[in-house]
Each structure stands twice: as structure tokens, then as C-alpha cells.
Amino acid sequence: MATDSDFKKKVAAAIASPKLSQALHLFGDAYLIARENAFRGLDFEAMRSELAAIKEDVRIRRKELLAQFIKNAEAAGSTVFVAKDTREANDYVIRLAKERGAKLIAKSKSMVSEEAHLNRALAEEGIRAAETDLGEWIIQLAGQRPSHMVMPAIHMFKEEVAELFSREAGKTISPEIKSLVDHARQRLRREYFDADIGLTGANFLIAETGGIGLITNEGNARLCATLPKIHVVFAGIHKLVPGIEEAIKITRLLPRNATGQLLTSYVTWIRGAVPSNGVAKEQHIVLIDGGREALYESTACRDALRCIQCGACANVCPVYQTVGGHVFGSIYISAIGIILTAFYEGLEQAKEITRACIGCRSCVAVCPAKIDLEEIILHLRNEVTREFGMGVVKNVAFKAVMKNRGLFHNMIRAASKLQAPVTRKQPGEGRQVIRHLPLHFMARDLTEWRDLPAIAPRSFRDLFRTVDQQVADPLYRVGFFVGCGADFVYPEVGISLIKVLNHLGVTVVFPEKQSCCGIPALYSGDTETGVYLAQQSVEAFTEANVDYILAICPTCTMAVKRDFVDRLADQPQWSAKAVALSAKTMDASAFLENVLGASARLPALVAGTLAGQTVTYHDSCHLKRGANVWREPRALLGKAGYRIEEMKNSDRCCGFGGTYSFLSHPQISRQITADKVATIQATGAATVATDCPGCMIMLKGAIGKADEGIRCRHTMELLAEALGEGR
Amino acid sequence: MPERLLAQFIDSATRVGAQVHRMGDLDEALNYIGAQATGTTLVPSTPLSDRHSLHRRLAEAGVAVYTGPFRQAGQMVAAGVTFANFCLADSGTVVLESTAEDIRLATTLPEKHFVLVDPATILADNLAAAAPLRDLHQGGRGCFVAYITGPSRTADIERVLTIGCHGPRELHILLVAFLSNNLLEN
Incomplete structure (x- = not known):
């Protein structure tokens, strides 16, 4: 379990190597411009209020919509499995793979599979998972986890990628981005053809049709869903929407808010068993609770499940830009990551990142689902304090001193006299400032x-x-x-x-x-x-x-x-x-x-x-x-x-x-x-x-x-x- | 179809990296493909391709139309030629009902994807396309609908936009009048 000082060490290490932070700053600036262009002529406030209302309706009617989704998906030839946790979801895929003699699974990006540590579970059973999303493949080769929801390898530089690719290929690959992308295209193509199962995520699950939607850019999800004879969909239960219109509204917000695109290269609507090499494809939809139902039941935090996973809360976050997603997050990162970590991995796991939010509300301003992330994080911080305490300094300061107005004000008056030896006059300010702090419990x-x-x-x-x-x-x-x-x-x-x-x-x-x-x-x-x-x-x-x-x-x-x-x-x-x-x-x-x-x-x-x-x-x-x-x-x-x-x-x-x-x-x-x-x-x-x-x-x-x-x-x-x- | 929507579609599709051309007639479009498609070309059989004798005419235009099962055409294919059901003007998107596997293979595997579009099928945006999208889902059977906006892209390495990740590197949209104004066929 990570302790306070482990976390502080990670922060210090991140700050000591500013290259990533510089890159994230550049990205953050470019993102704001792209996003503004993408929303030009549209009413973002109205759009996000509408999405929040859709998701609120889904929360209330989730049981009914889930039943409707399952009925329609099964009627179209899908097999649907509802997993109460990620372990059940992994076991389902492993069992299916064994029954079909599958040795290779070609995967497109799925955050819930990261949450489930699916690749590790498959490897333990001798089944190889081939990540085909470029960013996911990079971090798979590096043995890391994503540091951003949309761009998993945002923390890596082209030279590092070239080294990983070269090692895997057994030959030197040039650290030029175009060459690296070309290499991935060539190298990964055979995985789709060789794979027995193609596994994708889902950006939405449409109750009205029983179909799923994929919002992607690279084209690997389409290949994963097409070439292997079995298609497995891995999705959290909160991805449900009532109908086609609601799904379309997500496609209008997500790309604009994630990457500043009006639409991603591919939006793919798949329902049921489609033809595959002359027969009907076998399609399995694994719907995962994994703590989501508990989150829906938390009045203070449930709005977090409105999230459509655009990653904007990270893009604008000054803390994320300073230390990156591997420090400020777990499987999910930045503001939404704090909340999801607390529910999916436990409060203790989220303890440090809960305190790492600076409370600037940048994320709240850009959230397409109108989630008051800061408010929820504050609530969780209270929970953390109740569970793990606040620390001695704050305890004395708040409970003993501040609650007593007279004492508080008198102590400050006294302090104004005691501080004299450490103050000096600051040029241009006409006032005293403290240059050095004598209090031994404060960091130098x-x-x-x-x-x-x-x-x-x-x-x-x-x-x-x-x-x-x-x-x-x-x-x-x-x-x-x-x-x-x-x-x-x-x-x-x-x-x-x-x-x-x-x-x-x-x-x-x-x-x-x-x-x-x-x-x-x-x-x-x-x-x-x-x-x-x-x-x-x-x-x-x-x-x-x-x-x-x-x-x-x-x-x-x-x-x-x-x-x-x-x-x-x-x-x-x-x-x-x-x-x-x-x-x-x-x-x-x-x-x-x-x-x-x-x-x-x-x-x-x-x-x-x-x-x-x-x-x-x-x-x-x-x-x-x-x-x-x-x-x-x-x-x-x-x-x-x-x-x-x-x-x-x-x-x-x-x-x-x-x-x-x-x-x-x-x-x-x-x-x-x-x-x-x-x-x-x-x-x-x-x-x-x-x-x-x-x-x-x-x-x-x-x-x-x-x-x-x-x-x-x-x-x-x-x-x-x-x-x-x-x- | 108002000229304004057509202009908006051309502008949006061009912005996302598609190559958009207004063609006088289908022959001009097929000759364009003949000049650009070098190598094995997947042309799925569909109601529209049959009606317009696409296979024969493409072959006459010098295109190496692949005649075997598409899965055996190789992992890297030079080109694919399809029609579209309808388009979205605001985002420059072409929409293809792709339940038939050959359509999916012809639009995911090739280096270049040529798509023939009747300007009469350009809709304002994805909200305006809700009705035909729902129509494509009628019947409750398996279905696969692809919205394609420009060529395949990624920004996964150093956030630098790079074209041609796993899908086609080039998307050529050829506008030809009177192909079909039926949004439910391609």
C-alpha cells in the first residue's frame, strides 16, 4: 500500500524530470484552442446539460434499460453476460477462450480491461493479448499502465518508443514518428488475422437497438471487430443509453471535448451477430459492474458515472500537467480518476490522490457531463479524513484553534509580534514579508x-x-x-x-x-x-x-x-x-x-x-x-x-x-x-x-x-x- | 440538396484530410480511381455496384479488381472502392452500411479507400441522420454501420497527428450525381 512518503517521493521524482511536464503544458495549451474551435457555433452549456439529464435518466432507469439492452442484443444474436466484478468478467473471457481453443486475442482500447487487469489474467492462462491501439501497444511493450484515458502513452517520447519497438522487432526502428506509426501498422496487421478472438470496448450500449458504439481514430477497433471469428465486447454497465438519439449526442460531445475533433475518424455501430467468413460471427458482450452499482448508490458521488471518458479533466488540470498521470491517478487518472479509484479500488488506494487535487475547478468548467468533480473529491477527502485522520498540524489548527474565535484572533495578534525576527521589508511592497520560516514542522x-x-x-x-x-x-x-x-x-x-x-x-x-x-x-x-x-x-x-x-x-x-x-x-x-x-x-x-x-x-x-x-x-x-x-x-x-x-x-x-x-x-x-x-x-x-x-x-x-x-x-x-x- | 450543404461537406471533409472531388459523371470518377489505385483493389458486390456495373467498368478503367474471397487478398491491400449510404455535412463524414463483410474488409484493410457519393445524400449533421440510422437498424438482426471521417489517424506518440495508423491512409471522396438518393442502400 502506498504511504504518504511514497507518494511524495513520486511527486518529487516527477518534478525532478520536467520533460514530461513541459510536454503536457504544450498539449494543454493546444488542447484549449482545438476544443474552442470544435465547439464554435455550438452551445456547450446546453449540450452538457442535456448529456447530464440523459445520464441522470439512465441512472434512474438503469435496471429497465439493462434488461431492454440484453433482450435486443440477444434477439440479434449476441450473448450477454453481466459480471458483478472484473474477476468474473476475466473468468468469462478465459473460459470462452479455452472452450474455443483460442490462444491469441487481438484487443482494441478498453479502459475497463485495464481496470480488470485482463491481459495479466489471460497471460496466466497461457492466452496472449495483443494490444493493437498504438498507445496501448506501446505501454504493453513497456510493461506500464496508461497515463491518460484517451492517449495512454502520452508520457512517452519517440526515442523511448523507438527503443521498445526495436527491441520487440529485433531490428533498429528509426525514432521518427511517421516510421514508428508505419511499423505498428505493418507489425500489428497480422495480429487481427491470427487472432481467434477480437476484443473491443464500447463507448455506449444502446438499449433501443441492443447495439454498441465505438468512437475511435486509428481503425484497429474495426479490424478487431471484423477479422477474428469471435467478437468480445468489454464494457462497464454505466455505458447504457436509452436510444440512438442519446448515443448520437455522445458522439457530438466526446470527440469535440476529447481531442477537438468534430467527429473521430470512425464511429462504428455494431449490433448482434454480423456475417464473418461466411457464417454468423459469435459475439459476446460482457457487462461489468465492478463497483459501479455501489457508485450509483452513493448520493454524493454518483454523478461521476455520467463520465463519457473524454480525458478533458486531465488536459486542463494544473496538477496533472505538473506531475503526469502515473503520479496523479491509478487506472483512471486526474479528477475523475480520483473518484473512480476510490470506488473501484478502494478509498485507501485513493487517499493520496484525493489530497493532491488543488481545487481549482478547471475540470468542472470543461466536463461534458457537468460533473462537479471538485465537490465529489471534497466529499471523498472528508471520507479519507474520517477514515485515516487529517494529520496533527491541521488537527490542532482547525479543531483547537479555529473553532475558538477569540483564541484564533488573539493567536494571530500574538504571532504578528513574534514573527518580527524573521521578517524583512520587501522592495516595492512597503511591507514586511517572511523570508525564512522558523517553524520546525514545516518543510524548509x-x-x-x-x-x-x-x-x-x-x-x-x-x-x-x-x-x-x-x-x-x-x-x-x-x-x-x-x-x-x-x-x-x-x-x-x-x-x-x-x-x-x-x-x-x-x-x-x-x-x-x-x-x-x-x-x-x-x-x-x-x-x-x-x-x-x-x-x-x-x-x-x-x-x-x-x-x-x-x-x-x-x-x-x-x-x-x-x-x-x-x-x-x-x-x-x-x-x-x-x-x-x-x-x-x-x-x-x-x-x-x-x-x-x-x-x-x-x-x-x-x-x-x-x-x-x-x-x-x-x-x-x-x-x-x-x-x-x-x-x-x-x-x-x-x-x-x-x-x-x-x-x-x-x-x-x-x-x-x-x-x-x-x-x-x-x-x-x-x-x-x-x-x-x-x-x-x-x-x-x-x-x-x-x-x-x-x-x-x-x-x-x-x-x-x-x-x-x-x-x-x-x-x-x-x-x-x-x-x-x-x- | 442545397448547394450550401455540399460546400460545407466538401470543406469539412477536406479539413480532416479526405481528398474530395466533384466528378462530371461516374466514368470520370472511375478513371480517377484507375489512375490512383495501383494494386489489388477490393470492390464489394452491392445493389449499387451491380446496378452501375462497377466491377466491369473499373476493370475497363484499368483497376486490378480482385475476384477471389476478400480474406485471401492479403493482409495489406492497395485499394477498396465502395458507395456510401449518406453523408454528414458538418463533420465531412461518409456513412456506410457495412453488415456485408466484404464492405468491411474493403474499407478497413486497404491503403486507399475510394468512396462514391451522390450529393443528394448529404445530410446536415449526425442529428439529422438519426432517422436513417434507425432505419438501418430495422428488423432486429445483426448490423454494422460505419461512420468514416477522413483517413485513419493517431496522436498516440508525442501527441503529433499522424495519418494512416491501422485503417486507410487515404480517403478519396468522389461526388457523382444521380448514383442513388436512397439513404438505405449502398
């Missing part, structure tokens, strides 16, 4: 590559009393949910927000009893602390009786807006209050733009001294993909007089991920942050703006070490500056 690595922010000498809650708000006839009275980042690290952001709001005729209230939003505890799997903290803040803001609640941290915004409601849903005395607050809560930029129409009012108010200062904007994960706010800060900054120079992949995660970058996986964060800093530098802008204190911690820290000519500011600070209220 933490401050090697970035400065950590020092705790502000006076927190926002202390400074607030000193701010003089003079607003005649205020339009609104808003409550400020400060969040830990702005309270203790960047109180100046909160002060800037007050100044900007006052200029626009709004007064700010600060309910003292509010506490941390609870997300750090929750993301670490500590639900109990999360619920307790939600109650504290709900109480504070209900008492304050304000028109709106604003946050300058998107994680806090989403906590109040969405998570408090979920966390308190089954507590009647709290749930109505949480819902009422949710309706009034928004991010500060969204409020300024969408409620106050600030961008139209700003030009008349700004001091006009900026003269086109260039700013590049970093979209924080939870602001863009959680709150859907990204136009607003750009509009505000633009009208305040800044010139916006867009960076590449502005909505790619900065690497922060809360406790992820401190405790869970600082090494992975470091890589992701380095990517972000490079794209910021490439714009030539002297200022990077963002709307998230978490991103600020990461960016200020990393930029501080990498490039002292660039400053990082919250949008509120830049607006205050434009209004002549800069610090």
Missing part, C-alpha cells in the same frame, strides 16, 4: 522559493474602528465579510474597499463576531469545524441586518453564498438565515459593477494620473469558475484608467489552493506558481491585479523572489489608487 521548502506574507501589525478588525466613513445619504449599507486573508494579512484591501464604496455612496458595516469562512478546515476534510464556523458568521451577519454582504475573497464569497446554505441545510434554526444571507452576498467587483454600475461612474471620479498604467489580470479559480465573475474587474480597471494587457491562460490556477500550498503539496504548488509568474512576466506589465487574497499570497511571494519589478495588487487597491486614495 516553504520559503525557499517564495516569501510568505507576514501577519499585518494591525488586523482589519482593529483598523476598521479608525476609518472615518462620511457618506451623506448612503445608497446602501453593506456588510463586509472580511475573510482571514484581508483581516490578518492584507487589511489594506479591506480599507481600499471602504474608500471605493464611500466614493460611490455606500457605507460599510463590519460585524465583529464574524469568523473564518471555514473553507480551509472543510477542504482538509474537517466538516465539523466547517459547520461551526458557518453558524458563527451567519449569526453575525443576520444581526447586522445589511442590504448586501460583500467579500473581497472569492472563496469566502462562495462559502457564504453556497456552502453555508449546504452546510446548514439540515438545521432548521440556521438554514433559513443562511439562505437569506446567500441571496444578498456577492463579490466586491461584482457588486461595484452589477449593482452600482461603477464602471460608468468611475471616469468622472478618477484622479486621471494613471495615464494608461499597464495591468495584467489574473483570474482566481473560484471567482471565475465559482462565482462566474471575470468581466467585472476588467471593466472596472479599464474604466478607472488602467490599460489591461492579458496574460496567457489568465484563468489557470496560481498554485495557491489554500492549505494545499503549505501543507499538502507545496512542491506541486511551486511548479504551478512558476508557470503563472512566467506568464505574468511575459506581458511586460508592472502590475498584476487579482481579486483574491489567496492568489495575492502566492503571487506576491513568488514574484518577490523572481522579479522585484512587478507588484501584485487587489483590484480594490487599484481602484482606490485611481480615486486618489492610494496608500
Whole structure:
């Protein structure tokens, strides 16, 4: 069983050889462009909502659809076997092979056969499995497992492939991609002719017809299904769809989202026993449960079975791009892999990868089946914590300290004094930062590559009393949910927000009893602390009786807006209050733009001294993909007089991920942050703006070490500056 | 068949690497095949190939039409010639009802696949093709329907698009009017 330190070693090894990561970055960038082109003129949101609805219907009617599929398939001459687990599925194929005297099985790509370790089971019985998909053949020769669902050998380079091919062929094969593909074409052709059985997967199983569908590019699945006299289909039971229309809708989404193709080279619809060398072909369909029924029964996780296996969640994942699929996954990789591993291989097997998700929601944004992967992963992380614990540091931090608001806030005040010996003034910041961390339990690595922010000498809650708000006839009275980042690290952001709001005729209230939003505890799997903290803040803001609640941290915004409601849903005395607050809560930029129409009012108010200062904007994960706010800060900054120079992949995660970058996986964060800093530098802008204190911690820290000519500011600070209220 | 769909089909199929040609008549198409198909050529017998005397006319055009059982034509065959049932304009796809094994062999084994298409059978997209696809499944018997979009391809080595993995390296789509506007035959 893999332990924590095994996993950390794998991460370290992956990071130490950056060639794969570089290739995955290039692929990720190319993928985004191809995908955008493939969906041009189509409504992706509508398409994925439709697919989610189809799959939801399948979940509910799965027993009925399975029976219908079996009836129609058998009527067309297929033999159908339902295997409760992968072992039963393997045994079925082995028995069939023995009965028919089969020695060779030509296989096209089947992920469920990887899940079943079918090749190994066959080999133990003296039956050879010939993988014919190019990528699968490569990894079979290398004795590895796939590192990507669509491109199994994405982690290999042509030189390595040439070496494998040369060794197998007993002659030198040139490491030129065209030659390698030609070699595979020649070499594998005889396998289809020699094989006694052809085995394929299935992208869908159509109840209406009893037929299967294969969505492929190379043409090997068609050969496997045609030449051998027996055809075995290996498929998970979740591949069912009611009818032809629903199957067609999958063919419209899968290739576009997987590879940016409008359609793959081949979409093959096969039903029943088709003619084969003058007789009816023998076709066996092995339908595999293997943990899927249990997954369907899990209310929190079952949406994962909507997956159509396009691999997009890996393509856009910054963690996958940093460490690759052999580290970040098991049989199935990346976000969906975390969930499927937990159900198909067991929670313990998924323990480490569950914690390796940085929570940026990139995968959620591109999932064609509208699966909230992050939400399910968080749920599993809670399960992991319940089962295996959270670790001592987090345990003390969350349970003992954070649940006690007074203690938490006093400890931070004390810390601001104690940290003095390790802080220094960072050029361009006018503020202290921590260059080296004395805490012996933290990895030295933490401050090697970035400065950590020092705790502000006076927190926002202390400074607030000193701010003089003079607003005649205020339009609104808003409550400020400060969040830990702005309270203790960047109180100046909160002060800037007050100044900007006052200029626009709004007064700010600060309910003292509010506490941390609870997300750090929750993301670490500590639900109990999360619920307790939600109650504290709900109480504070209900008492304050304000028109709106604003946050300058998107994680806090989403906590109040969405998570408090979920966390308190089954507590009647709290749930109505949480819902009422949710309706009034928004991010500060969204409020300024969408409620106050600030961008139209700003030009008349700004001091006009900026003269086109260039700013590049970093979209924080939870602001863009959680709150859907990204136009607003750009509009505000633009009208305040800044010139916006867009960076590449502005909505790619900065690497922060809360406790992820401190405790869970600082090494992975470091890589992701380095990517972000490079794209910021490439714009030539002297200022990077963002709307998230978490991103600020990461960016200020990393930029501080990498490039002292660039400053990082919250949008509120830049607006205050434009209004002549800069610090 | 609106000209717009035809233009879209030609554009989409060309984008995915098919070679698309508008032919004046079937003879012009067969002469094209005669010039391009060098070596053993599989031509399945179908209602349309019989109606258009395809075997005889291809032989006259200089094509080495294979006359034995297709499984014995060798593992690597030079060419295959078929008709299509219908096409999809948005993705540049040709659709072949391929239940007869000879059609499958003639479209999977060869280096080059020549497909004769009547422009009257071009449909807008795969949603528009749901009805004929369902019709091809009528009767409850075994059936095999192939959607083919461009030549065989892979990106399994270093994510570099490479043409001609296991299926045909070349797909030639020859547009000839008045072959058959019946979507259920090829």
C-alpha cells in the first residue's frame, strides 16, 4: 500500500524530470484552442446539460434499460453476460477462450480491461493479448499502465518508443514518428488475422437497438471487430443509453471535448451477430459492474458515472500537467480518476490522490457531463479524513484553534509580534514579508522559493474602528465579510474597499463576531469545524441586518453564498438565515459593477494620473469558475484608467489552493506558481491585479523572489489608487 | 440538396484530410480511381455496384479488381472502392452500411479507400441522420454501420497527428450525381 512518503517521493521524482511536464503544458495549451474551435457555433452549456439529464435518466432507469439492452442484443444474436466484478468478467473471457481453443486475442482500447487487469489474467492462462491501439501497444511493450484515458502513452517520447519497438522487432526502428506509426501498422496487421478472438470496448450500449458504439481514430477497433471469428465486447454497465438519439449526442460531445475533433475518424455501430467468413460471427458482450452499482448508490458521488471518458479533466488540470498521470491517478487518472479509484479500488488506494487535487475547478468548467468533480473529491477527502485522520498540524489548527474565535484572533495578534525576527521589508511592497520560516514542522521548502506574507501589525478588525466613513445619504449599507486573508494579512484591501464604496455612496458595516469562512478546515476534510464556523458568521451577519454582504475573497464569497446554505441545510434554526444571507452576498467587483454600475461612474471620479498604467489580470479559480465573475474587474480597471494587457491562460490556477500550498503539496504548488509568474512576466506589465487574497499570497511571494519589478495588487487597491486614495 | 450543404461537406471533409472531388459523371470518377489505385483493389458486390456495373467498368478503367474471397487478398491491400449510404455535412463524414463483410474488409484493410457519393445524400449533421440510422437498424438482426471521417489517424506518440495508423491512409471522396438518393442502400 502506498504511504504518504511514497507518494511524495513520486511527486518529487516527477518534478525532478520536467520533460514530461513541459510536454503536457504544450498539449494543454493546444488542447484549449482545438476544443474552442470544435465547439464554435455550438452551445456547450446546453449540450452538457442535456448529456447530464440523459445520464441522470439512465441512472434512474438503469435496471429497465439493462434488461431492454440484453433482450435486443440477444434477439440479434449476441450473448450477454453481466459480471458483478472484473474477476468474473476475466473468468468469462478465459473460459470462452479455452472452450474455443483460442490462444491469441487481438484487443482494441478498453479502459475497463485495464481496470480488470485482463491481459495479466489471460497471460496466466497461457492466452496472449495483443494490444493493437498504438498507445496501448506501446505501454504493453513497456510493461506500464496508461497515463491518460484517451492517449495512454502520452508520457512517452519517440526515442523511448523507438527503443521498445526495436527491441520487440529485433531490428533498429528509426525514432521518427511517421516510421514508428508505419511499423505498428505493418507489425500489428497480422495480429487481427491470427487472432481467434477480437476484443473491443464500447463507448455506449444502446438499449433501443441492443447495439454498441465505438468512437475511435486509428481503425484497429474495426479490424478487431471484423477479422477474428469471435467478437468480445468489454464494457462497464454505466455505458447504457436509452436510444440512438442519446448515443448520437455522445458522439457530438466526446470527440469535440476529447481531442477537438468534430467527429473521430470512425464511429462504428455494431449490433448482434454480423456475417464473418461466411457464417454468423459469435459475439459476446460482457457487462461489468465492478463497483459501479455501489457508485450509483452513493448520493454524493454518483454523478461521476455520467463520465463519457473524454480525458478533458486531465488536459486542463494544473496538477496533472505538473506531475503526469502515473503520479496523479491509478487506472483512471486526474479528477475523475480520483473518484473512480476510490470506488473501484478502494478509498485507501485513493487517499493520496484525493489530497493532491488543488481545487481549482478547471475540470468542472470543461466536463461534458457537468460533473462537479471538485465537490465529489471534497466529499471523498472528508471520507479519507474520517477514515485515516487529517494529520496533527491541521488537527490542532482547525479543531483547537479555529473553532475558538477569540483564541484564533488573539493567536494571530500574538504571532504578528513574534514573527518580527524573521521578517524583512520587501522592495516595492512597503511591507514586511517572511523570508525564512522558523517553524520546525514545516518543510524548509516553504520559503525557499517564495516569501510568505507576514501577519499585518494591525488586523482589519482593529483598523476598521479608525476609518472615518462620511457618506451623506448612503445608497446602501453593506456588510463586509472580511475573510482571514484581508483581516490578518492584507487589511489594506479591506480599507481600499471602504474608500471605493464611500466614493460611490455606500457605507460599510463590519460585524465583529464574524469568523473564518471555514473553507480551509472543510477542504482538509474537517466538516465539523466547517459547520461551526458557518453558524458563527451567519449569526453575525443576520444581526447586522445589511442590504448586501460583500467579500473581497472569492472563496469566502462562495462559502457564504453556497456552502453555508449546504452546510446548514439540515438545521432548521440556521438554514433559513443562511439562505437569506446567500441571496444578498456577492463579490466586491461584482457588486461595484452589477449593482452600482461603477464602471460608468468611475471616469468622472478618477484622479486621471494613471495615464494608461499597464495591468495584467489574473483570474482566481473560484471567482471565475465559482462565482462566474471575470468581466467585472476588467471593466472596472479599464474604466478607472488602467490599460489591461492579458496574460496567457489568465484563468489557470496560481498554485495557491489554500492549505494545499503549505501543507499538502507545496512542491506541486511551486511548479504551478512558476508557470503563472512566467506568464505574468511575459506581458511586460508592472502590475498584476487579482481579486483574491489567496492568489495575492502566492503571487506576491513568488514574484518577490523572481522579479522585484512587478507588484501584485487587489483590484480594490487599484481602484482606490485611481480615486486618489492610494496608500 | 442545397448547394450550401455540399460546400460545407466538401470543406469539412477536406479539413480532416479526405481528398474530395466533384466528378462530371461516374466514368470520370472511375478513371480517377484507375489512375490512383495501383494494386489489388477490393470492390464489394452491392445493389449499387451491380446496378452501375462497377466491377466491369473499373476493370475497363484499368483497376486490378480482385475476384477471389476478400480474406485471401492479403493482409495489406492497395485499394477498396465502395458507395456510401449518406453523408454528414458538418463533420465531412461518409456513412456506410457495412453488415456485408466484404464492405468491411474493403474499407478497413486497404491503403486507399475510394468512396462514391451522390450529393443528394448529404445530410446536415449526425442529428439529422438519426432517422436513417434507425432505419438501418430495422428488423432486429445483426448490423454494422460505419461512420468514416477522413483517413485513419493517431496522436498516440508525442501527441503529433499522424495519418494512416491501422485503417486507410487515404480517403478519396468522389461526388457523382444521380448514383442513388436512397439513404438505405449502398
